[in-house]
Amino acid sequence: MGCKNSCCPTSLGAITVLRKLKICSSCSMLLWVIVVSSLQQLVQCQDVGDYSEYNPSLLPFITQVINSRISNLSSLLSRDISKRSSFCVRDPDTDWNQAFNFSSNTEFLAACIKKTKGT
Numbered sequence: 001m002g003c004k005n006s007c008c009p010t011s012l013g014a015i016t017v018l019r020k021l022k023i024c025s026s027c028s029m030l031l032w033v034i035v036v037s038s039l040q041q042l043v044q045c046q047d048v049g050d051y052s053e054y055n056p057s058l059l060p061f062i063t064q065v066i067n068s069r070i071s072n073l074s075s076l077l078s079r080d081i082s083k084r085s086s087f088c089v090r091d092p093d094t095d096w097n098q099a100f101n102f103s104s105n106t107e108f109l110a111a112c113i114k115k116t117k118g119t
Contacts, residue, residue, distance in 0.1 A: 056114075063110045067102050070109075074100055 074096055082092045089095055102109045 059110055059113060062113055063106050066113065067106055067109055070100055071103065 078093055078096050081089065081096065085092065
């Protein structure tokens with residue numbers, strides 16, 4: 001049978017061991033934080049210039065990506081405009097497509113990307 005008294009030496013020894021383990025785990029956690037934060041100085045970003053310069057060979061791809069994003073946004077906004085602006089816009093889809101649909105002629109979008117260098 002075990003000792004049921006809280007003053008029992010075996011239970012006090014177990015509590016002491018547990019307290020030491022908590023202190024050790026706290027110390028090891030603190031040590032890991034110090035090591036990781038000291039490594040932060042060793043890791044730095046390098047500017048290799050891959051994305052900072054204009055690359056004309058990527059223009060068709062970038063134009064296609066931007067056009068698809070505008071198209072997705074157009075479909076979402078078109079429904080909202082139809083609901084809220086039906087009193088002043090007869091055909092919101094036609095108006096929106098005339099203003100923002102570049103799928104048939106992407107030259108305007110490509111010229112904008114070229115002029116702003118993709119920024």
